[in-house]
Amino acid sequence: MEGFGQRLANLREKSGYSKKDISIMLGFTANVFGTYEREERRPSLETIIKIADFFDVSLDYLIRGKEYQQRNQPLSYQLNQLVVRELLEKGIEHPYFLQKDKWKQLSQADIKELENHFEWVVKKAEMRDKKL
Template sequence: MKGLGQRLENLRERSDYKQKEISALLGFTTNVYGMYEREERTPSLETLVKLADFFHVSVDYLLRGKEYHPSEELPTDILDLKRLLKLYRNNGIENPSILRVEDLNSLSASDLAFLDKMVKLYLDKDKVAKK
């Protein structure tokens, strides 16, 4: 867990604690926290959770040095759908028909192609009008 010790040290210094104080506050034996900072000892998962809670950061931050953002892990098409849903909701449409798969399942391939073409034509018309 390279870098964990440095992150712990930075968090401790920002919080204005001494190593022994954190050990005592979290119920560790004396100097255990210092061993974590020096990376002489690896904290258990339970201890990582305690440390993350204590410093108000995520375990992911302690381990990897960055906060976890689930949207970074999603494929582009899913991100596009999430953005589209947000666009609808921002415009007062909570449950758009175009995104309800159960409603679209009954459409044939030609119906779906027609629907897609109509949306594309409408969007293209809107782009031309704005020029």
């Protein structure tokens, strides 16, 4: 976590608190936060989350030094490969939902209609399974 201690120091300085103040506010002993700033000690994941929440920053920023940026990839790239393989094994002959050029043609209303239809089909299948 290169630079982690420096990021902690910067956040603390911006907040106007001392290392001791932050240690106490986070429920640590008086000098713990300073050991994290000096990178003498590594905090647990739970502690990193607590620190991120305290300073209202993302874990990505705290650990890696950069904010998370969601990739704007088409739905076909976001689908898990295992799930896709399982769907294709079910016998889907024309998997249009994997073709990004098809998705580009759809409006937000079209996508919402697909979501609603999918939910309806799933509920119908659940009801059928309950009867069996």
